[in-house]
Amino acid sequence: MNRGYVSTAMLVMAITGACLIQSNASGEVTRKPDALAKGKRLFTRHCAGCHGSEGKGDGYKVLGPDPANLTAPATRKKSDSALLATIHEGKPNMPSWKGLLSDRDIQNVLAYIRTLPH
Template sequence: MRIAGIALSVFVGIISAGFGGGGGLKGLPAPPTQRDEVTGREIYSNTCIRCHGIDGKGAMGLQLVPKPADLTSDAIQRRLDASLFKRIHDGKPNTAMGAWSSALSDDEIWDVLAYVRTFRQE
């Protein structure tokens, strides 16, 4: 039985290392199982489009420094959901990208992120 006990604790160790080690992203709310791109699109049109543009590549005529991120780019689309969620939630310091946590619920942020994922280039 001792062997089994050791095997079990190794197993538990692997599991907790796998799920516990999220770096700075601990405490994020779990994504809902169903994400709603259609709602996300509405939110995007109301809140994000004026900077990020209809196609996610940035609105024309803006003089922001830095410019709004190109949401279709690999640099953005390669990032994990948790990382982008946190960015939309908390904003990006010293840029025009504000924290949307006061305007949008967590579910709404997941929805708008689902819509942002539709900008991914094949």
């Protein structure tokens, strides 16, 4: 094994490692118990008024799009990153949360949404 091979292998490992960390930060949400407990508190405080305490979208009805049923198959099959983007940016009738909740809190609240019974 020559030096060139060793340093190429180390470079590949470093890049792979960086990508793994990156995808954990922005893609998959953590489902640790303390994250879920925090997510539940945030959901009850900020989201349940519209989405309902069980996320069924029955919190309020006004003109315009109704709050999404977060436990419906249509939402469940969306990727974490797609839903994180929606929570960040908001929707018609839904505020943008990016200035109000930290990225970590948004991930915690999504982790909790993923555990709601459907």
